[in-house]
Amino acid sequence: MPETDQQPNAEAIAHRRRIRKELIQALAAASVLQDADGWSLFLQELSLTLGSGVPAVGHSSFHVRVIKVVNHCSRRADGMRSIAESVNLLDPESTDTAAILRCVDEWHVVDLFADVDVLWLREELQVLRATTGDLHRWAIEIRMTEQPGYCTTAWQLFASLAGENASEGVLPCLRFLERIPPLLSAAAGARLRELLATLSNRWELADYRAEHPAESAVPAAPADMAYLIIQFDKYGGDGDSYLVSHWRQWATVWQPVRGEDRRVLESDLEATVVEIVAEAERRWAEHMGPVTIEFILPDPLLDLPVEEFRRELQSVEATPLAIKYPVYVRSLNRLRSTEWHRVWRNRWQRRATARVADHVVHCAADGSGAVQVEASLGGGAVVMMLSEPPQLGSAGERQLLAGLRAGLPAVLWHRRTYPRPQRCETVTSMIRDALLGSGLAELPIHVAELRKRAWGEDPAQRHYHVGNGIVILWDDPDRLPDRAAAGPITGEARG
Structure with missing residues (x-):
């Protein structure tokens, strides 16, 4: 750790004076502190943050009271940070607060580097x-x-x-x-x-x-990973409301940032997703590169057509998410069933080393159940094609359960009934194309392209395109959103 008792040089002293002056001006100009209630709340929060009371500032002019507070805090090691935290609590994300936060940050630079000349770096x-x-x-x-x-x-x-x-x-x-x-x-x-x-x-x-x-x-530096992760979870004992959580990820390592949770009715899930997507796009306005959307869903909702949720619902030309984004689903049940994670990681590792000649696809037989699927799964399989959608009480639901328990990282199905050879041929062809490219990591992209081609068809022919209704569950065991970092819940279930 650096020493903090260095004596500042003349340039640092002048810089600190400038910062102090700018901080006083920024605080005096902050609209949240202008009225008596705002100023009183600020002093209360500042006292709580400092862990001690702020000395009486009297009834002098507002500007003089601000100077007294800054002078007091400047003599405390945590004083300036406490000012920033208190104002940010009262008026987050305002331009007034931003100016105060920048001043406090620069104060920390002078404090930390003391007699070392770093201020030339500013320019x-x-x-x-x-x-x-x-x-x-x-x-x-x-x-x-x-x-x-x-x-x-x-x-x-x-x-x-x-x-x-x-x-x-x-x-x-x-x-x-x-x-x-x-x-x-x-x-x-x-x-x-x-x-x-x-x-x-x-x-x-x-x-x-x-x-x-x-x-x-x-x-x-590898390529950025850009994901918007949206999770639906049943809210308490209410059968018709969900807790919608979301995380944003734009970095080279897995460290998603959690947004605010929302409690909504099932009928409002699409509108809520639209809000979250629009919010993420506004935050990423100056970024370049593709974004993937993944939905973490409870098993009863895994067949929900989330890729068809529309963007810009108020527009006469609202378009499905699948046209702009690769979209896939993940199992909330498996994320929470840690007893399944060891075999899941084994299969995921197998995915990374798979080759074209390997038998990586298991195509479930029509009507087969969980026991039959698990018994017939080969050790090298990492992808399964269900015989039907995993709807409540169906063979597809039982097959999906078997695949999740066996650790398969990729499970596909189609919402329309296809003969077994046709559905298996479609998946096997995509797998072959992926393995001839950069590996199975490309599989969700191949599914996304298939969907886009379906939406590019004439509406009368779209129903018959294999890309219309194809679903991919794609689960990476190393990317588990942090449930401990929960944000505040906003709103009640909307009717």
């Missing part, structure tokens, strides 16, 4: 946009959550990380800076590397990195 990093691309991805990977919405430049990202504690032995802000040099000019990149070497020696990070090379290495 270099302020011109680098951080709402998309590598900078955005790095910040998510380091922070393990989405970046704050008020951070739009690399400098603002760096400053926001400066207030966070060390993880994996190294401060998050330094881990961020270590990735920056290639984005700068040659001279600025060299100067930043010198700065990092100085900090590494001063904070004795070189010894730590020598002992933990894997933690300190900067991995090559």
Whole structure:
């Protein structure tokens, strides 16, 4: 951990004065603090956050009272952070609050780096946009959550990380800076590397990195994973209402960010999904790349045609999700049945090594039940085609249960009845195409393309296209949304 008792240099002192002045101005301008109730609530929250009362600020002018609060908090190690947290609680996501948060972040930079000159970086990093691309991805990977919405430049990202504690032995802000040099000019990149070497020696990070090379290495950046995960779960004993949860994922490692839960009636599931998709698209407006939507469903809803849920319901040209996104379903039952996870992981590993010559597909016989399916499943099978949809009380439901218990990561079915050779040939052909490409990971994409071709048909012919009504359950055991990070539930079931 870095020392915090360094004496600031003259430039840092001047910078701190500027930040203090800007913070006072931002607080004085914040509309939420203008009325008596807002100011009183702010002082209450600030006292709770600090763990001690704020000294009486008297009945002087509002501007003077703000100065007294800032002066008091500036003498506390956690004072400025407490100001930011208190205002953010009262008025989140406002431009007034964003200005205050940025000031507090910069205060942390000066506090942390004391007599080390890092302020020259401000001019270099302020011109680098951080709402998309590598900078955005790095910040998510380091922070393990989405970046704050008020951070739009690399400098603002760096400053926001400066207030966070060390993880994996190294401060998050330094881990961020270590990735920056290639984005700068040659001279600025060299100067930043010198700065990092100085900090590494001063904070004795070189010894730590020598002992933990894997933690300190900067991995090559793979392609982003972009997912919108939407989960339906029965709400209590009410048979007609559901808790709809969702997670957003746009990063190179699996660390989804949970959104607000919603309690809705079954009849409102489609409208709720439309709201969630629109919200995610607004958050991802500056990103580029494909997005996959996956639905985690209780087994009775696995045949719900979620890929046909329409976007922009109020439009006269509302279109199904399947036209724009690859859509697949996952079993909520299996995610929660940890006694099935070992065999699930075994089959998933088999999926990664499958070859064209391998027997990876099991096509369930018409009318076969769970025992028959499990007895006939080969050890190398990773995909199963059901003989019929898994509706309540059907053979398809029993076959699906067998496939989930046996750990099959991929299960397909069709909502229309097809002769066994035809449905098996369709799946086997897609599997062959996937294995000739990048492997079975491509299977959901092949299903998505088949659906799009069906929707591209003349409406009179669409019903007969094999892509109309095909469903894929695609389950990765390494991607389990974190139930512990629950967000607040908004709304009651809507009638």
